[in-house]
Amino acid sequence: MSAAVVECSTTSERAARTSGVAIVVWVSLTAFALAVVGLIVTAPLAHTNGHPEFAATIYRAFSYVCHQIPERSFHLAGHQFAVCSRCTGLYAGFAVASLVYPLTHSLRSTDTPPRIWLVLAALPLAIDFGLGYFSIWQNNHLSRFSTGALLGAAAVFYIMPGLVDLTSWFGRRRASQTQ
Numbered sequence: 001m002s003a004a005v006v007e008c009s010t011t012s013e014r015a016a017r018t019s020g021v022a023i024v025v026w027v028s029l030t031a032f033a034l035a036v037v038g039l040i041v042t043a044p045l046a047h048t049n050g051h052p053e054f055a056a057t058i059y060r061a062f063s064y065v066c067h068q069i070p071e072r073s074f075h076l077a078g079h080q081f082a083v084c085s086r087c088t089g090l091y092a093g094f095a096v097a098s099l100v101y102p103l104t105h106s107l108r109s110t111d112t113p114p115r116i117w118l119v120l121a122a123l124p125l126a127i128d129f130g131l132g133y134f135s136i137w138q139n140n141h142l143s144r145f146s147t148g149a150l151l152g153a154a155a156v157f158y159i160m161p162g163l164v165d166l167t168s169w170f171g172r173r174r175a176s177q178t179q
Contacts, residue, residue: 021171022107022164026098029163033095040088044079058082074141085141086125089148097153101160110165112158121154 039058047055059082062068066083073080074088081088101107125147131137 019108021167025163025167026102026107026160029160030095030098030101033091033098037088037091037095040082040091041076043082044076047079048077055079062087072141072144074145084144086129086144086148089145089150090152092145093149093152094156095152096149097156098160101156105157105160107160107164110161110168112161118154118158121151125151 040062043055043058043062046052046058059068062082066087068080068082069084070080072084072086074085075081083091128139128143128147132139
């Protein structure tokens with residue numbers, strides 16, 4: 001068999017392997033993001049439906065990443081979400097963008113947009129935070145949620161390709177070590 005034929009089959013095998021890895025990464029990341037959003041909403045529902053210990057566990061877990069100030073949080077059934085409205089936006093935006101990612105971008109592509117887009121997505125959040133912090137403008141649940149959702153959605157376009165590339169790299173490294 002010629003070297004060109006061997007190279008071609010190796011290239012097509014590598015592309016198929018990368019495609020499979022990309023799908024697994026996408027499904028895993030999307031499932032994780034949706035599960036996080038589910039937990040955020042589950043906490044107040046669990047508390048309302050007579051499972052305060054379970055709700056407390058969720059609140060405690062999220063307390064490491066969010067201040068959980070009640071006035072800055074959405075409420076459901078009389079109990080606050082597990083995170084504030086801005087964090088809810090970050091997680092929800094990430095989950096939705098992750099879910100629709102394959103409709104907008106090839107899963108196998110590890111190209112990311114220029115970083116300026118990530119900075120521009122973070123800018124409304126920074127402005128909303130800054131204006132509120134310096135008491136120039138009183139932000140609200142909608143402004144916090146929407147600026148968080150924008151940044152969360154934009155982050156997917158950097159994290160997904162990075163995870164696909166990293167996972168593929170580990171796969172290639174492992175394959176080369178077994179040969």
